[in-house]
Structure formats: structure tokens, C-alpha cells
Amino acid sequence: MSLVLGTSRSRCKLFDRRGQIVAAVERGHRQVLPAPGRVEHDPAELWANIAAIIPQTIAGAGIDARQVVSMGIANQREAIIVWDRRTGETVGNAIGWADTRAGGLLAQRAGSGLRELVRRRCGLPLSPYFSASRIAWVMEQHPQLRDAAEQGLVLAGTLDSWLLWRLTGGPQGGVHATDVTNASRTMLMNLETLDWDAELLREFDIPAAMLPRILASTGHFGTERGTGIPITALLGDQQAALFGQACFGAGEAKCTYGTGAALLMNTGRVAVRSDHGLLTTVAYQIEGQPVHYALEGSIGPAGGLVDWIRQMGMIDSPPAIETLAGSVPDSADCHVIPGFAGLFAPHWESSARGAIVGLTGYVTKAHLARAVLEAIAWQTKSVVDAVDADFQPEIETLRIDGAMAANNLLMQLVADALERPVVRPSVSASISRGAAYAAGLSATYWSDPKALHRNIKPAGRWEPTPATSARADTYRTWQAMVAMLSKDPHQLAENVVET
Numbered sequence: 001m002s003l004v005l006g007t008s009r010s011r012c013k014l015f016d017r018r019g020q021i022v023a024a025v026e027r028g029h030r031q032v033l034p035a036p037g038r039v040e041h042d043p044a045e046l047w048a049n050i051a052a053i054i055p056q057t058i059a060g061a062g063i064d065a066r067q068v069v070s071m072g073i074a075n076q077r078e079a080i081i082v083w084d085r086r087t088g089e090t091v092g093n094a095i096g097w098a099d100t101r102a103g104g105l106l107a108q109r110a111g112s113g114l115r116e117l118v119r120r121r122c123g124l125p126l127s128p129y130f131s132a133s134r135i136a137w138v139m140e141q142h143p144q145l146r147d148a149a150e151q152g153l154v155l156a157g158t159l160d161s162w163l164l165w166r167l168t169g170g171p172q173g174g175v176h177a178t179d180v181t182n183a184s185r186t187m188l189m190n191l192e193t194l195d196w197d198a199e200l201l202r203e204f205d206i207p208a209a210m211l212p213r214i215l216a217s218t219g220h221f222g223t224e225r226g227t228g229i230p231i232t233a234l235l236g237d238q239q240a241a242l243f244g245q246a247c248f249g250a251g252e253a254k255c256t257y258g259t260g261a262a263l264l265m266n267t268g269r270v271a272v273r274s275d276h277g278l279l280t281t282v283a284y285q286i287e288g289q290p291v292h293y294a295l296e297g298s299i300g301p302a303g304g305l306v307d308w309i310r311q312m313g314m315i316d317s318p319p320a321i322e323t324l325a326g327s328v329p330d331s332a333d334c335h336v337i338p339g340f341a342g343l344f345a346p347h348w349e350s351s352a353r354g355a356i357v358g359l360t361g362y363v364t365k366a367h368l369a370r371a372v373l374e375a376i377a378w379q380t381k382s383v384v385d386a387v388d389a390d391f392q393p394e395i396e397t398l399r400i401d402g403a404m405a406a407n408n409l410l411m412q413l414v415a416d417a418l419e420r421p422v423v424r425p426s427v428s429a430s431i432s433r434g435a436a437y438a439a440g441l442s443a444t445y446w447s448d449p450k451a452l453h454r455n456i457k458p459a460g461r462w463e464p465t466p467a468t469s470a471r472a473d474t475y476r477t478w479q480a481m482v483a484m485l486s487k488d489p490h491q492l493a494e495n496v497v498e499t
Contacts, residue, residue, distance in 0.1 A: 001015070001071045001072070001229065002071070002072050002433070002436040003071060003073050003074075003435070004073075004074045004075070004432050005074075005075040006259070007258065007259040007260065008259055009028045009029065010027055010029060010046065010053060011025075011429075011432055012026070012050075013436065014057055015432075015436040017445070019433060019455030020427065021432075023057050024057065024060075024432075025052075025056040025057045026053065029046055029049055037103075038099055038101050039096035039097075040095055041093055041094040043081060043090045043093065043162075046159075054224070054226065055226070055227070066228070068227070068229045069230075069439075069445045070230045070232040070445065071224060071232070072434075072436050073160055073163060073231065073234050073235070073435060074235050074240035074431050075163065075182070076096070076159060077158060077181070077236035078129060078130055078131050078186075079095060079097050080131045080134045080138075080156060080157065081156070082138050082139075082145075082154065082155070083154070083162065083165075084148075084153065084154055084155075085153050085155050087171060091154070094162075095138070098260070098304075098341040099128070100128045100129075100350055102133035105128075105136060106133050110126055117199065117200065121190050121191065121199075122186075122191060122197075123273060123274075123280025124185075124280070124281075126187070127348055129341075129344065129350070130185055130186060131158055131185060131187065132186050132187040132200070132204045132206065135204070136206060140205075146207070150207040150209055151209060152210060155210050156211060157176070158178060158182045158183075158236075160234050160236070161177060161212040164176075164178075164231065167226075168222035169225055174222075176212045176213065177212045177213045178212040178213070179214070179216065180194050180215070180216065180217060180285050181217055181235050181236040181283070182234065182235075183214045187200065188201060188206065191271050191280065191282070194282075194291060196214065216285040216286065216287040216288075216289075217438055218233050218286050218287045218439070218441060218442035219287040220232055221233075231439075232438075233435055233439035233441075233442055235284060235434060235435055238431075239294070240432075240434035241256040241262075241264075241402070241430040241434055242254055242264045242283055242434065243284055244401070244429075244431060244433035244436075245430050245434070245456065246437075246449065246453045247264075247265075248292075248449050248453075249266060250267055251265065251391070251393060253395045254398070255398055256400075256402040256431065257303065257400065257401070257405055258402040258431075259304045259307070260298070260301060260302060260303075261301075261302035261303075261404075262296060262298050263296065263380065263398075264283065264295070265295050265395060266283050266292060266294050267283075267292075267295055267391060269290050269292060272295055272390060275390060276385075277345050277386055278297050278390060279297070279345065280296075281294050281296050287442065295390055297345035297382075297383025297387065298344045299383060300339075300340070300341065300343070300344040301341070303318065303402070303404050304338075304340060305340075305372050305376065306321050308340075309321060309368070314368070314369060319407070321373065324366050327366045328364070328367055330370065331358075331370045331371035333360075334358040334359060334363045335358050336355075336356055336368070336372050337356075337482055337485050339353045339485060340354050345386065346382060346383065346386045347482065355481070355485055356368070356371070357481055373407070373413055374474075374478075375478070377410065377417040380398075380417060380418065381475065384398070384418050395420070397423055398420065398422050399423050400422055400423065401424065401430035402430070405428050406428065408460070408462075411424065411460070411462045415462040415463060416464050417471075417475070421461060422461070422462045423462075424459055425456055425459060426457040426458070426459040427457075
């Protein structure tokens, strides 16, 4: 069984030995947007959804909970929550991965050498995208919590650790732990020691006692109190997708297109340091085995862009964008720069904002819809180009998944942008499947990773159409606009004419 706490939905899915979905239940939750740059979730709503979908999934399969071998958890990674160990009460809402409120806090500390320290110890840029800045912000806003935090009475962590704590008993003995994949996204875990880094804890002024234990991605984390199901895997959602695509070999890569998008490539047991704006992160660690690392390009909004188009009234539902965008042959030189929460990899400019450029009276909503899909494809290309520059051999075929992988036009645009094949598996819910695979391996439901490879069946493949000079020119123009936006968004309109 897998339990996925995502950006906009919580999902519970039950898999059989062939990796097929037997039963599935999901519920949406709100993104609370109290101010520009702030993205939150109501913990009570999250917990109510999770508590409901586990028994509903079991009932939907027509089985008893005792027939479920184990459960794996995957989660949106950089979101954080702070809570009281004694009561379970949270300190405000959960703060989401797209929240940029801690940018000012980081700017105050960046001059102390923190930027280089984080890059060297964690393989990450100093950015409000990562969890430590949010925990530090909460502690700065609530100084009265510090004494309790230093005694381990106030806890903090990514959503996997909060969910594990709640599922295993909460105030009545709940387990406070996380895994190496989630911990590697905090700017607090040392990639070499796989433990919290004492110097970074001092720099961010975060008490070690409030943080969870860091464990391997598989193992016995505890037992879900309501059903008695063992919890045997924790993974960040994108690492779960890598696992679910069976990318166990160095050089194998996947890109997940959800609310945001992320491309991960397994680099094996070597933590490759990027010179091109990528993240060095943990891919996974099977209990008792060495850790596997990955290079990652966090692409930012993907499905979030499509949802924005829907909110603007241009389409009735996300799938409708494919028909609308497919009604025109190009974007009529209209370009979308998706800086809703700053620019992510490979630029890492948190102060940047989104823009639409190249508007003329000829541009229709169909051209704008196509420009949105092209922006997702160009973002993917910029990340793949960076991966190719950092690691050899180059990615031969990109495995894709996520809700937007069902958009055939987008997948063709991605294949054309990359000039290499794109492959979609028959079960595109790779995050859910990866969490279940990791849990099943830990519980010996599957004997070894080779059995998981056999379950991966391709269902769609897109070959790139021949490259054209027009396509290359469009990408250069898009890159130039992104570069200008990342330097000074106010200068973008002035410079577009020259470009």
C-alpha cells in the first residue's frame, strides 16, 4: 500500500504483486494563500483526509487490513510543519514548498558564508525553496517556543515525519523520524554523514532536539495504529517516482509532471556536485545498503501553470488545454516565463516573477495555452542540458509520469525540445507505485529490484520530430527572456524588443 501526501491531493493506493493498482482513493485539499508568496495547508484538513482514505482503500479492495503486507509513505518534500509533542497541536499551518516567505531571512544570513557552506555540505543552493529556512522563520516568529524545542517538546519536520508521528500514535508514543531523501532537502543534512550537520543547525538557529531521526528509506518505521499495517518505507515524492520507474542504475532518469515538475537522474553511489545549477540529492537508501544519490532539476510550476489557465477561465478542466493548444500550430511568438514562486533550476532566482511576453492582437487564448505547454517543455530542456553537462553518458531516453504525462501534445513538445525519446509507463502513478515498491521490498513482498523491473510496461513513446532552425530560435528567445527576468524582472519589457 502507498500513502501519498501531495501538493493538492492525498492518495492511498493498493498494489498487487504485478504492480497493478487494486484499489485507490484520493481526496483534494486546499492550498491556503494568505498573501503573495505564501502557500500553506491546513493540518486538520490534511489529517482528516489521510485518516479517511486508508480504511476506504482497504474496503474498496474487499479485503481485511491484515492482508496488507506493508505501507509506504511519499510526500511533497520541502513543506514543513511544527507541532507540540505533548498535544499534537500545530504551530500554525503547514508551510508549502512553493512558499517564499523566508527569502528575507536568508538574505540576512547569506553574507556569512552560509551559501557556500550549504552548497558544500548539502549539495543545494541557499534558497527559501528548502525546509530549513521555513523552520527558522517559524522559530523566529515564535521565540517563546525555543525552550520547549530544545527539550524536544516542540517538534519540526517535513510532512512525512509529521504524518508518521500521527499514524504511529501521536502524543501516545508516535515515532518522530524521517528518511534520507526528505532530510536531504532541508539544507541541514550532511550528504556525506547522512546526519544533521551541527554547524548548519547553528547557522539556522534550529535546535537538534526538535528534528526527527534520519533513517534509511526502507525499514520498520512503526505500525499504523488504526489498521495495524507496518510502515516500512518513507520517500520524498520525486525520489518515490524514481523508484517507481525502476531507475536503479546510474544514468537512468525520470521527470514527473505534477503541480510542479522535477527531473531526477540516478548517479549511483557517487554524489555528483553540479556546476550547472542542479541539486545533488539522495535518490534512496535501502536498509543495510549504501546510499544512492541523484542529480535533480526542480522545474517549478507545470500542472500549476495549467491550473492557472483554468482559474483564468480559458479552459474548464486541465485536460482541456491539450485540445485548445493543439488547435494552433505554434504560439505566435508568445512566451510564458513561469516564475510564480521565483525561478527554480538551473537559475535559482527566488525574487523573479512570472511574465507573458510577445503579446500582439493576433494572439488568442489558444496561442497562450500552447505557450504554457511550450514553457514546460523548455524548462525540461534547460534542466536536461544541465544534467548532460554535469554527468556522462547523456540521458538516452526520458521516462515520464505524473498527471500531465497524459497530455500527448505536451509529451511530443518535450520529445522535440530534448531531441530524444520520451516514454510513459502503463501505470503513470509512479510516486504511489514507488512508495509501495519500497515498502514491499522492505517487507520481502518482492524479492529484489529485478522483480520490479519486470512490472514496468511502456504504454506510450514519443519520438522527436526533425529539428528545425525555427525551434532552436524559439528556445534561444525563451532563454534570453528567462535570463533577463532572473536578473531584473522590471527590465524584461524594455529588453524584449532588442531580443
